[in-house]
């Protein structure tokens with residue numbers, strides 16, 4: 106799966122950004138730039154789907170793709186292109202995955218992480234309590250998760266462990282049956298109960314003969330599927346209880362969020378920059394980021410209708426996503442900010458469609 | 463406190479019916495507000511010596527401990543047994559967690575601190591008003607410059623202890639030669655100490671060294687041993703890659719055994735899982751680096767193999783001490799190849815900062831108006847992020863009074879003298895480390911009883927072994943017949959596994 110995601114990203118970015126943008130995308134460095142790019146290139150699904158990814162591991166994977174001639178490294182050593190061989194390979198593995206591919210980073214990059222921890226710890230806790238065993242070392246160390254699980258248990262314990270076990274069993278079975286046996290197997294192997302401590306990532310990798318990256322992805326993919334099932338009210342009985350309380354799910358950096366607050370208060374770009382002691386350009390970037398999410402954002406303060414339409418038309422004509430190319434087609438008076446804003450506002454109609462696939 | 467009352471407390475809080483040797487004497491002295499220095503071998507239950515008093519005394523027991531993971535393990539274990547008034551204050555906490563903890567600091571009966579926390583004025587000021595019933599220095603050998611794990615941070619302990627108006631002190635360590643013991647007591651400056659020194663040697667562990675001539679021979683020997691003795695086993699390596707490599711070699715050759723590796727390069731979650739699997743009898747063999755073992759309480763390990771030997775006898779004794787915790791007949795085997803010495807030698811050579819870097823940085827301090835922070839950043843950059851190198855450098859400059867309160871003062875000593883002083887210190891420490899390594903090597907080449915030779919530095923009297931002694935005296939593989947229980951690892955469909963995990967029918 107990791108290969109599939111990397112090749113897809115490389116294909117869509119088509120050498121217009123460095124490979125590190127892909128790294129930032131997967132590991133969810135929530136910067137304005139990363140978020141804008143993920144929108145621009147239609148890669149929001151992959152946002153934050155692999156947070157523990159290290160730069161070294163990422164580099165190694167890129168080198169491997171290069172070694173296998175799936176991609177070529179451009180002379181700058183920073184950007185890459187997919188090869189024909191890579192393209193064919195991508196189509197082939199995409200076909201294998203498409204029936205059970207659920208990753209949706211834009212929607213679940215926060216929820217999925219939390220939910221998976223809740224689930225792992227809850228199962229460990231529940232099976233221990235079922236065996237009247239109060240003393241154990243929690244498999245998830247973070248305190249927030251421990252408190253969440255405790256709360257859920259306090260709320261639900263009147264149901265009794267037997268009933269809850271059964272519900273969870275049924276819920277998980279419904280979901281897992283839609284996956285290949287190896288994925289379901291790896292998922293079950295990572296659960297910890299009173300009888301059995303879950304397998305570590307590298308042990309699962311060995312057992313199923315897959316890379317440890319793919320252990321992570323196949324696990325997270327199932328978690329995303331559960332999240333989706335919960336969000337769309339499918340007939341799961343207990344797992345929704347473990348779903349994190351809704352937080353700000355939108356693909357928005359915290360900083361842009363603050364800018365949004367001031368915009369709503371009616372402050373101008375300069376004023377916001379002043380209040381927040383940030384550069385004007387930073388605030389402009391925030392506005393672009395906001396425009397991706399709030400399509401109804403009022404842009405009339407930033408350009409005339411004429412300018413808007415001019416940019417829009419140019420975008421429709423041009424193939425390139427390189428801002429420089431776009432800008433050179435337009436009159437001097439149109440700024441980068443204005444171009445980026447139009448892309449963001451009309452993004453999906455004009456450019457969201459991927460014309461590389 | 464009457465005899466049986468202490469035992470009742472032990473039973474009620476820990477579920478143990480009797481004390482291990484040493485514990486009771488130490489606890490009694492502690493409860494009588496004596497200052498105590500105790501040497502208890504690894505695994506004999508040092509932590510109980512302050513945990514039980516923490517539960518019995520009014521006020522707070524403070525424990526300074528350098529091992530973050532050990533600290534968090536103990537907090538977890540205590541909480542798991544129902545004692546909740548315990549917390550650990552260390553650098554692993556997030557800002558919020560630390561604030562929360564400081565807010566309610568007076569609600570804890572047992573508070574673990576890492577030594578660097580003692581530097582924070584804020585933390586000290588929060589601790590100062592507490593009623594401190596006992597001040598514990600765990601791993602006290604870290605305070606001795608001649609101890610095998612000297613930590614400059616530890617030198618602050620004395621100061622903190624005085625700042626807190628000298629509550630009763632308990633200094634604990636597992637290994638210390640007599641001169642290191644002397645050094646510890648001196649460094650802590652507590653008058654009138656009760657000393658409790660217990661022997662390091664474990665009479666139930668046989669000591670074996672097997673000399674090999676090729677790497678291949680080493681691997682073969684290892685495979686043979688693992689095949690023959692399906693007991694819970696630890697195999698120590700000096701490199702992460704080797705631990706992982708040999709683990710997969712063993713997996714391929716010994717099919718009926720569950721084998722994994724463990725080292726500091728794994729992420730937290732995986733480390734936790736592997737440890738727990740080992741505890742839970744899902745694994746029989748762990749190939750590990752010295753990152754493993756701290757805080758591990760597995761009682762049924764019966765075989766400790768050194769695929770590589772450590773760079774000093776103290777570490778070796780600690781590592782083999784993980785075997786036979788219930789007194790079972792256990793074996794320590796070191797597989798020794800002539801060239802193995804190169805590995806610890808290489809490691810030693812990178813233990814202290816390069817004198818060239820030291821000189822460069824000193825020159826900057828003396829010739830320009832650099833800030834403490836800048837020097838710190840640049841130094842750490844120059845030594846490839848090796849934090850201990852910086853700590854060493856900082857400590858040395860503090861000793862020479864070039865650093866005072868995180869500010870440079872170049873009036874106390876000339877640049878030339880500072881360079882000479884540092885050079886001397888570095889040389890001396892290398893010399894010391896090399897001597898340690900040589901001791902280890904000498905032991906590997908011993909021509910007499912290994913037990914006597916291993917422990918002579920630490921104690922005068924050596925206990926009579928309960929089983930075979932060593933390969934020089936009487937050890938024969940065929941006479942080692944440990945009883946064992948095999949781990950269960952079943953391969954089955956996920957549907958059945960899920961049913962089992964969640965108790966759904968049979």
Ligand SMILES: Nc1ncnc2c1ncn2[C@@H]1O[C@H](COP(=O)(O)OP(=O)(O)O)[C@@H](O)[C@H]1O
Nearest residue numbers: 478480481482503504505506507508509510759
């Ligand atoms: N009196 C006792 N009876 C039985 N087990 C004990 C006793 N005291 C300690 N233990 C156990 O011995 C193990 C090792 O204790 P620990 O304090 O971690 O050792 P050390 O710090 O000396 O290496 C722990 O599992 C502890 O629960």
Ligand SMILES: [Zn+2]
Nearest residue numbers: 911931932935
């Ligand atoms: Zn002997």
